[in-house]
Amino acid sequence: MCRCFAADLDWDAIANQFGVDKDDADPAELPQPSYNITPKQGIGIVAQGRDGKRHLASAYWSLIPTWSTNKELTYPTYNARIESACDKPTFAASAKSMRAIIPASGYYEFHGRKPYYFHAPNDATLYLAGLFSWWRDGRSPWLLTATILTCPAVDGPATVHDRMPVLVPHDFTYAWLDRSVDGASLIPDMQIDGAELSCKLAFHEVAAFNASDDGRKLIRPLRRTHTPSLF
Template sequence: MCRCFAADFDWNVIAARFDVDEDDIDPAALPAPSYNLQPKHGIGIVAQGRDGKRHLAGAYWSLIPAWSADKELPYPTYNARIESARDKPTFAASAKSMRAIIPASGYYEYRGRRPYYFHAPDDAPLMLAGLFSWWRAPQGSTPWLLTATILTCQAVDGPATVHDRMPLLVPHDMADAWLDRSIDGASLMTDMRAGGTEMSRSLAFHEVAAFGPEDDGRTLIRPLPQIHTPSLF
């Protein structure tokens, strides 16, 4: 699972990486640098619109399907399992043709109550696989809300020593297909799962100090000092 991540980078660099035109960036809706992005708050996503162009936009982190009568669902939707997203009514439409990439500096997983921070060895941005949906209250009195979820998969190797699930990474050679709304997601899921899992094997990670929902800043990802018990002999 992934219920907290960090995003601290130049959004223009992310836009350039995915060939997003300047006119298709919504800077006011993108989150400020943060090391404590939580569900039901704003995150940044890259996605293709119905106009066929790629957009970099702010989104509400917890997917709300278009058919939902309420913004609050009775179950969490900030994560979706890659193994079942195509079959779950909440995520099925998004898995088919509304896929996104969610840039992250790194993410946290918990072993019990102990948080660990995962990141690329060279600290390059991670590209998390996601789904998106547009939602508006049935009365139509509120603006359309862009919502998103992060896909997860079975953890392997190092990540599996901390938690049994992990965010699915988007392989560089699959990013174009993943964002292409004309491609049915059913044909992508198997390859995405295999390629993303393989990428996660090389992630670096370390334990960090426990933190609360209001805490933020680079100090959150500082490695927790290891306490060594001296030998008595």
């Protein structure tokens, strides 16, 4: 499960890493740095268009399938289980050929009410596996929407929560974004390789925070105050 993450990124560098055309990625239109990104906010995603080119754009974090008549669904779609994404009507078309990568500085998981921050040991950018879809209600412009794929947690992450976001290995990004490849053929390997990456993540407990809080202070390791004993 991933319902909050951090993204304090150099979008120009991300565009270069994925071969995005400089004229197609306007940093001014991408989300500002934040350490408290939650569903239904704007997030940056990398995806391949029908033109075969890779694009970096801002998307609404909660996937809305093209066939939906309403922007507000009766169930949450900010996450999608990778085990069933190819079969669920909400995500099937996207899992087949509309896959995305969501760059992140790190993400949070909650053990009860205690938040933990997960990040690469060297603070390298994480590539979260995602799906995207275009939606409109007939009156407004097309809206790009996205979801983050999750899988069963393993190793260290499993001590905090039973789910975790799927990480895309750097050498898997080309295949993952390729719209000519059916997602069903990629998912088994993605689960294995992504789990191996997740086992290498660093994580620590952080102080509880509110929806309006932001900034690097949110990811500082929690310092517990111990009451001195008299004996």
